[in-house]
Amino acid sequence: MSASDTGDQRILLIDGHAMAFRAFFALPADGFSDGRGQATNAVYGFTRMIINVVASEKPTHVAVAFDLPGGTFRDRIYDQYKGGRDETPPEFVGQIDLIMQVLDALGVRWLTVEDYEADDIIASLAHRTATEGGEALIVTSDRDAIQLVGESVTLLQPVKGVTEMRRMNPAAIEEKYGIPPERYSDLAALVGESADNLPGVPGVGPKTAAKWIVQYGDLPGIIAHAGEIKGKAGQSLRDHIADVERNRLMNAAVLDLELPADPEHYTLGRGDGTVLNALFDELAFGPTIRKDVPADFLAGGADVPQAPARELPPVQRPASAELPELLTSAFGEGAALASDGSWVLGQGDLRRLALATDDALAVLTLADLDDAAERALAAWLEDPEIPKSAHDTKNLAHQARGRGLRIAGWRTDLAIAEFLCRPDQRPTDLAGLTLRHLQEDLQVEAAAAQQELDLGADDGSDAEAEQLGRAADAVLRLERLLRSELEEHAALSLHDDLELPLSAVIGELEATGIAVSDDVLAGLDQEHATKQTEVAESAFSHLDGDRINLGSPKQLQEVLYERLGLPKGRRTKTGYSTNAETLVDLFEKTQHPFLADLLAHRDVTKMRQIIDTLRRFISPEGRIHTTFHQNIAATGRLSSNNPNLQNIPTRTEEGRRIRSAFGNSAGYHALLTADYSQIEMRIMAHLSEDAGLIEAFRSGEDLHRFVASRVFDVEPEEVDGAMRSKTKAISYGLAYGLSAFGLARQLHISQGEATALRDGYFERFGGVRDFLRESVEKARATGYTETILGRRRYLPDLTSDNRQRRENAERVALNSPIQGSAADIIKLAMLRVDELLREKELTSRVLLQVHDELVMDVAEGEEAQVREVVTEGMGSAFELSVPLEVGIGVGPNWLEAAH
DNA sequence: CATATAACGTA
DNA sequence: CGTACGTTATATGC
Numbered sequence: 001m002s003a004s005d006t007g008d009q010r011i012l013l014i015d016g017h018a019m020a021f022r023a024f025f026a027l028p029a030d031g032f033s034d035g036r037g038q039a040t041n042a043v044y045g046f047t048r049m050i051i052n053v054v055a056s057e058k059p060t061h062v063a064v065a066f067d068l069p070g071g072t073f074r075d076r077i078y079d080q081y082k083g084g085r086d087e088t089p090p091e092f093v094g095q096i097d098l099i100m101q102v103l104d105a106l107g108v109r110w111l112t113v114e115d116y117e118a119d120d121i122i123a124s125l126a127h128r129t130a131t132e133g134g135e136a137l138i139v140t141s142d143r144d145a146i147q148l149v150g151e152s153v154t155l156l157q158p159v160k161g162v163t164e165m166r167r168m169n170p171a172a173i174e175e176k177y178g179i180p181p182e183r184y185s186d187l188a189a190l191v192g193e194s195a196d197n198l199p200g201v202p203g204v205g206p207k208t209a210a211k212w213i214v215q216y217g218d219l220p221g222i223i224a225h226a227g228e229i230k231g232k233a234g235q236s237l238r239d240h241i242a243d244v245e246r247n248r249l250m251n252a253a254v255l256d257l258e259l260p261a262d263p264e265h266y267t268l269g270r271g272d273g274t275v276l277n278a279l280f281d282e283l284a285f286g287p288t289i290r291k292d293v294p295a296d297f298l299a300g301g302a303d304v305p306q307a308p309a310r311e312l313p314p315v316q317r318p319a320s321a322e323l324p325e326l327l328t329s330a331f332g333e334g335a336a337l338a339s340d341g342s343w344v345l346g347q348g349d350l351r352r353l354a355l356a357t358d359d360a361l362a363v364l365t366l367a368d369l370d371d372a373a374e375r376a377l378a379a380w381l382e383d384p385e386i387p388k389s390a391h392d393t394k395n396l397a398h399q400a401r402g403r404g405l406r407i408a409g410w411r412t413d414l415a416i417a418e419f420l421c422r423p424d425q426r427p428t429d430l431a432g433l434t435l436r437h438l439q440e441d442l443q444v445e446a447a448a449a450q451q452e453l454d455l456g457a458d459d460g461s462d463a464e465a466e467q468l469g470r471a472a473d474a475v476l477r478l479e480r481l482l483r484s485e486l487e488e489h490a491a492l493s494l495h496d497d498l499e500l501p502l503s504a505v506i507g508e509l510e511a512t513g514i515a516v517s518d519d520v521l522a523g524l525d526q527e528h529a530t531k532q533t534e535v536a537e538s539a540f541s542h543l544d545g546d547r548i549n550l551g552s553p554k555q556l557q558e559v560l561y562e563r564l565g566l567p568k569g570r571r572t573k574t575g576y577s578t579n580a581e582t583l584v585d586l587f588e589k590t591q592h593p594f595l596a597d598l599l600a601h602r603d604v605t606k607m608r609q610i611i612d613t614l615r616r617f618i619s620p621e622g623r624i625h626t627t628f629h630q631n632i633a634a635t636g637r638l639s640s641n642n643p644n645l646q647n648i649p650t651r652t653e654e655g656r657r658i659r660s661a662f663g664n665s666a667g668y669h670a671l672l673t674a675d676y677s678q679i680e681m682r683i684m685a686h687l688s689e690d691a692g693l694i695e696a697f698r699s700g701e702d703l704h705r706f707v708a709s710r711v712f713d714v715e716p717e718e719v720d721g722a723m724r725s726k727t728k729a730i731s732y733g734l735a736y737g738l739s740a741f742g743l744a745r746q747l748h749i750s751q752g753e754a755t756a757l758r759d760g761y762f763e764r765f766g767g768v769r770d771f772l773r774e775s776v777e778k779a780r781a782t783g784y785t786e787t788i789l790g791r792r793r794y795l796p797d798l799t800s801d802n803r804q805r806r807e808n809a810e811r812v813a814l815n816s817p818i819q820g821s822a823a824d825i826i827k828l829a830m831l832r833v834d835e836l837l838r839e840k841e842l843t844s845r846v847l848l849q850v851h852d853e854l855v856m857d858v859a860e861g862e863e864a865q866v867r868e869v870v871t872e873g874m875g876s877a878f879e880l881s882v883p884l885e886v887g888i889g890v891g892p893n894w895l896e897a898a899h
Numbered sequence: 900c901a902t903a904t905a906a907c908g909t910a
Numbered sequence: 911c912g913t914a915c916g917t918t919a920t921a922t923g924c
Contacts, residue, residue: 552920553905572905574921579906606907609918633914637910644916647909655908680910736912745911807911815913819910823914851910851914 009134009263012059013122016066016110018140019162020046020099021092026161029091034284037783037794039091043098043283048292049139049162050108054268055294057137057156061266064103064110065121066096073115074250078198090799098283105279106297107270113257119144123253126153128261139165143188144251149173149181178210186219189247190237198247201240203233219248271297286439310477315469316362320373323364327380330360334387334411336476338430338468341399345617346513346625348402352465353377356472363465366403378405387411389479391430393500394507401511414475416499417482419631420491423793427631434474437481442470490790498789499630502827505834505846506628506638513623514645514847514855518615520661525611532604539597550601553578559594566590603654610649610658617643623665628849635816636791636823638849646850648894656895663893668844668857670890671897674870675853676826677885678703680735683788683821686880687775690767697882704728710764711757730761734772735818737811772814779813787820788878789828825878826852833873840865855894863890 023045032041054062103110111121119142126136126148136153138145146168149155155168166172173181190209192200201209212229216222222229223245226238237244260266276297280290318326335357341350354363369377380386381400389412390396397407414433418425431442486492540547543563548555556578560566566586570577580599587595617624624643632639640646648662649655663671676682681703685693696706701716708727709716726747733743744754762769779785780799784792793816797809826849833846833854844866848855854874858866867888874886889899 549920551906551918554921574904577905602906606918610908613917632916635914637914639915640909641916644909647907647916649908651908733912736914738912741911743912811912812914819914822910853910 009061009129009132010057010059011061011063011125011129011134011136011263011266012053012057013125013136013138014050014053014062014064015118015122015138015140015142015145016046016064016099017096017118018142019049019158020096022141022158023049023162024089024092024095029089034282038094038098040095040098040283040285042092042095043102044285044289045162046099047102047285048289049158050103050106051289051292051294052163053137053139053156053165054296055292058296059137060268061263062108062268063121063125063266064108065118065125066100066110066112067118068112068114071115072117074117078246078250089801090796101279102276102283105272105276106293107268107272107299108297109260109266111259113259116254116257120254120257121259123148123255124257124259127255128259129153134263143184143193144253146173146177146181146184146188147251147253149184177206179213183213183218185248185251185253186213186222188251189219189244190222192243192247193251196250198250199243200247201233201237201244203236208233219244268296270299273298284437284439310473312469312473313356313359313361315465316360317465318362318364320368320370323369323373324376326360326362327376330362331355331357331380332386333357334389334409336472336479337388337390337396338471338475339390339396339399340464340468341396341402343395343398343402345619346511346621346623347619348398348400348511350396350399350403350405352468354465354468354472356469356476358476361469361473363469381405381407384408389414389475391415391433391475391478394503394510397504397507398511410500410504412479412483412495413500413503414478414482415631416503417486417491417495420494420499420791421482421485421489423634423636423791427629430471430474430478433478437478438474440474442467442474489792491792494789494791498824498827498831501831503630505830506630506849508834509846509848510625510627512845512847512857513619513621513625514662514857515622515665516614516618516624517661517664518618518622521611521615521658524657524661525608525615528604528608528611532601532608535597535600535604539594539601542592542594542597550598551605556598560586564592564594566592603652607649607654607658613643614658614661626848633823634793635820636787636827637819637851638823640848645848650898656898659894659898660896661893662855662895663891663897665857667859669860670858670863670892671847671894672844672856672858672863672866672870672888672890673853673894673897673899674856674874674886674888675850676822676874677887679822679825679852679884680818681731682880682882682884683818683825684731684735684768684771685882687788687817687821688767688771689881690765690771692765693768694882704731707731707761707765711760726757727761730758734761734768735815737814775817776810776813785813785816785820787817787824789821789824791820791824793820822852825884826854826874829874829877830854832877833869836869836873837866840869842866842869844869855897858890 020042024042027041027045029039029041032039032044034040100110113121122138122140122145126138129136130150130152134152137156138148138153139156141158145155149168149170151170156165157168158164159166170181173184177184177187179187187206187209190201190204191206192198212222216225223241226241229237276293277290316326335355338354339350340352341348350366352363352365364377386409388407388409391414393410393413400407415427418433419427428436434440434442483492486495536550539550543559548559557575560578561568561576567589568576569582569585580602583595583599614624619625624645626640626645627642628638628640630638649658682697685697692710696703699706704724704727705716705719708719708723711727712719712723729747730743740751740755740758743758744751747754775785779795783796784794786792795809795813797805798813800806800809830846830849837844842862842865843859844862845857846854847857854870856866870888871886875884877884887899889897891897
């Protein structure tokens with residue numbers, strides 16, 4: 001049967017741009033990406049829409065019309081046409097082209113006509129179809145199409161998003177607007193269309209316009225009788241007749257465009273399933289949308305070939321006796337690993353391990369292995385020539401460590417690889433990664449597979465093994481995908497040569513942990529507890545003994561600003577701030593004794609809190625094993641948690657005392673701290689190549705004194721404390737994208753003074769100013785910032801129309817190369833220090849990293865050598881144009897190891 | 900019971 | 911209205 005008999009024609013006409021744009025805003029741009037940074041949300045939404053409409057409306061023919069860039073004849077009539085529109089969002093760019101590719105694969109004709117809009121194409125085709133006795137369905141959110149609706153032309157208006165449509169036939173139009181569709185252009189001319197920048201008659205909305213149309217027949221009738229219309233609206237109409245006539249001219253659809261006339265041209269059913277599938281692969285579209293593509297699109301009504309679900313090799317559960325042979329035969333070339341185990345308080349436990357290759361899948365239950373089998377497994381795991389990958393290699397190694405197994409030959413850490421490609425994304429577990437990149441739900445897949453197994457013969461398999469096997473198989477496929485992505489992001493070397501080897505080093509130091517004295521902490525806690533009661537009682541005494549909750553900002557607001565009537569200061573989202581800065585200001589103003597007690601209470605409470613947290617994490621062996629994460633901080637720094645050992649107090653005397661609890665490992669002689677002196681400013685000097693700053697570091701003079709002497713134009717020895725601290729604040733502030741406002745607030749000086757200070761700084765250190773400006777410009781052009789090792793951070797917001805977002809991204813762009821390069825350097829240093837310790841066969845070991853500092857256990861008699869190791873390892877980690885200086889301190893504990 | 904907010908510790 | 915984090919207690923919403 002051919003649909004070329006026009007009487008049977010049922011043509012679907014879609015406004016490509018209007019619907020793509022709608023899809024773009026209906027779906028999150030950051031939730032749909034092809035994995036290469038191209039957003040695909042509009043493509044996905046549009047595809048979804050056309051699939052749904054074809055499935056439900058069953059058209060015989062389809063055409064999609066697009067606007068062309070550049071003007072149309074309407075712009076020549078009215079130069080403000082469609083003026084005042086926002087710029088195209090950057091994520092939308094490129095999606096129209098992709099939609100056209102999808103349409104080609106679906107075998108759907110798409111059309112453009114120079115000098116005309118998509119509307120005109122649709123109008124012409126609809127008109128012709130109707131004339132020839134066929135039927136047309138128009139899909140667009142553009143209201144100009146309402147005028148086209150007729151007996152055989154129906155409009156489908158998107159209601160919500162792009163998949164829900166409202167059918168508009170003449171009756172529906174009449175009901176909604178009170179006029180028939182052919183009069184809608186008259187109504188629109190009177191009311192105006194803000195989207196097209198066509199102002200109508202002020203004070204006249206659809207109701208008034210419809211009333212006039214009913215009364216006078218049509219627009220010419222209204223204009224002819226304009227003089228009779230009473231009231232404000234009538235006057236307004238008379239004052240804007242010219243606008244109305246222009247609008248009517250502009251909104252009239254063109255019905256006679258020359259377009260391919262043969263209905264055959266638009267016939268549905270010329271799509272190519274293979275091409276479509278390949279394109280969906282490229283777009284990273286999942287299996288769901290493929291399944292929903294109606295066969296009507298494809299030549300011969302074929303089904304869309306489904307991306308074949310991966311046929312998993314059978315899950316083997318080898319007996320001990322079979323394992324050695326299996327490891328060499330099936331997994332001799334390496335495997336993807338997934339495990340079921342734990343690592344808590346330095347205690348690891350690996351229960352099950354799944355191994356996957358393309359052809360084999362095995363799940364081992366460690367407790368079931370006999371000695372020979374376990375030895376074979378140990379040898380396989382330890383073999384550095386057998387490549388292995390896992391979602392979180394360090395964690396798997398920790399679990400294995402609990403069984404006395406160590407793993408060598410790591411090839412890819414999926415979590416790290418994912419992070420290097422998308423540093424600003426929140427980390428996700430393996431199931432999340434699988435969903436994101438393979439569009440498969442591990443849990444669902446495993447459950448479905450298990451059901452099939454259950455129906456078949458019982459082969460001793462179980463649901464958990466099935467799930468673990470699926471996980472290992474996912475690791476296998478993700479590994480390939482992510483390695484190619486690493487290449488695309490120029491991050492393969494960062495993964496292979498920096499982060500992955502580093503994860504092994506970090507694993508060692510996490511497993512080692514740091515000795516912490518519970519007794520010392522208990523003593524401190526006791527002191528603070530006494531003090532806490534004291535200041536709390538004193539605080540309550542100033543409130544007529546009212547025992548409010550001093551830890552509740554809400555209650556404090558009530559007390560401070562209502563009851564005591566103190567002057568309100570800074571605002572928070574929900575009320576007035578009660579933070580320390582505000583309280584100190586308030587105390588200086590009012591000298592109210594409650595404030596002093598409250599501040600003291602805050603301090604002492606915070607201390608107790610920190611102490612309490614630390615104590616909860618002390619293992620039975622008296623050590624704290626923090627976890628360092630390599631995939632959290634977008635700049636490339638490590639982060640530490642459970643507990644965080646990178647924020648142990650150091651600024652106040654009281655706080656520092658906590659550090660005295662850290663140290664004295666049995667068998668070790670002392671603690672050593674080694675830190676980089678002003679590493680971020682050195683990186684600034686290196687990157688900016690500012691002659692003055694480089695000289696500052698080469699002169700050996702105190703940095704801030706040197707810089708201050710230049711800024712204030714005095715001899716270095718004349719620099720006083722105020723000058724030095726102001727200069728220091730600017731130096732560091734610059735690397736954070738500090739504003740004059742922020743600087744003024746921090747230094748308690750006027751904004752004018754702050755501006756002058758900054759200008760003076762930039763005048764003497766012009767290279768810094770140029771560097772900062774250029775690095776933002778470069779990031780805007782490339783879309784990302786880069787560290788000295790090429791670690792990228794993508795900042796799409798640099799081109800945002802939203803000022804707040806854009807300026808925030810600019811500050812991030814200033815800071816990331818600096819903070820990130822410092823992170824790169826200390827990571828290199830950790831690798832180097834680890835290597836040197838091995839070379840020299842020292843027992844001393846690294847315990848902690850605190851961004852620019854390493855904390856080490858020094859073994860008896862090794863202090864001199866360890867000093868050499870850190871001086872060399874940290875000092876020569878990376879060659880900058882200024883020296884890297886390392887400060888070293890040694891003492892019985894972390895407090896006394898300061899320098 | 901889970902999430903949000905304000906606060907505050909570090910580099 | 912400077913960057914990067916983690917933890918906590920309180921308050922709020924389900």
